[in-house]
Amino acid sequence: SAVISQKPSRDICQRGTSLTIQCQVDSQVTMMFWYRQQPGQSLTLIATANQGSEATYESGFVIDKFPISRPNLTFSTLTVSNMSPEDSSIYLCSVVGPQRQAGGSRTSTDTQYFGPGTRLTVL
Amino acid sequence: AQSVSQHNHHVILSEAASLELGCNYSYGGTVNLFWYVQYPGQHLQLLLKYFSGDPLVKGIKGFEAEFIKSKFSFNLRKPSVQWSDTAEYFCAVRSGGFKTIFGAGTRLFVKA
Numbered sequence: 192s193a194v195i196s197q198k199p200s201r202d203i204c205q206r207g208t209s210l211t212i213q214c215q216v217d218s219q220v221t222m223m224f225w226y227r228q229q230p231g232q233s234l235t236l237i238a239t240a241n242q243g244s245e246a247t248y249e250s251g252f253v254i255d256k257f258p259i260s261r262p263n264l265t266f267s268t269l270t271v272s273n274m275s276p277e278d279s280s281i282y283l284c285s286v287v288g289p290q291r292q293a294g295g296s297r298t299s300t301d302t303q304y305f306g307p308g309t310r311l312t313v314l
Numbered sequence: 315a316q317s318v319s320q321h322n323h324h325v326i327l328s329e330a331a332s333l334e335l336g337c338n339y340s341y342g343g344t345v346n347l348f349w350y351v352q353y354p355g356q357h358l359q360l361l362l363k364y365f366s367g368d369p370l371v372k373g374i375k376g377f378e379a380e381f382i383k384s385k386f387s388f389n390l391r392k393p394s395v396q397w398s399d400t401a402e403y404f405c406a407v408r409s410g411g412f413k414t415i416f417g418a419g420t421r422l423f424v425k426a
Contacts, residue, residue: 232418233417233418234404236415283357302360303348303412306357
């Protein structure tokens, strides 16, 4: 299994500022994703964090607003830029993995794991 | 684009009642199907999943789900709910590329 930690766990921010959320996984994983869960709603996929290249964003989400980095197979950051109260949400890091060594070839498990989330409140 | 529909947003049951939560998806290709649970104040946990094989899958805590391909459905069931099953339940669908789409969720409240 993969253990995911996120920092910060929660924050209260002022309108117009930016917050960077960190996601750390205890093992190398194939896929990393960022989701948003707005109050009373389901999870919405923001983007797929690609290692060594630009993230792939879902419809309605853009890089200028939610820049993402993924420098290696265990770490990613999501920045919420120029925040407004509408950005108040729980932001979740999710991974599919970890990669396993099996008979010399690398395979990935199909299980998707979720981090504990970062609860963001924008005033 | 694929989508996931959960029929009920809120369900209230008494303990020992049977539970069935509906889930339908729209996608014509091969899919992987999941049910996740989120207990109050906790993060998402996987209840069960279907990839292939027997369309009736059993998960943790006595939950099961049946994949009916012709109906594009993956309904969650439990014969007898407990107060501790109070939570929000999410149906999710994954197609190629590991991208998972979630339904709107169903809030279940079990009366003791």
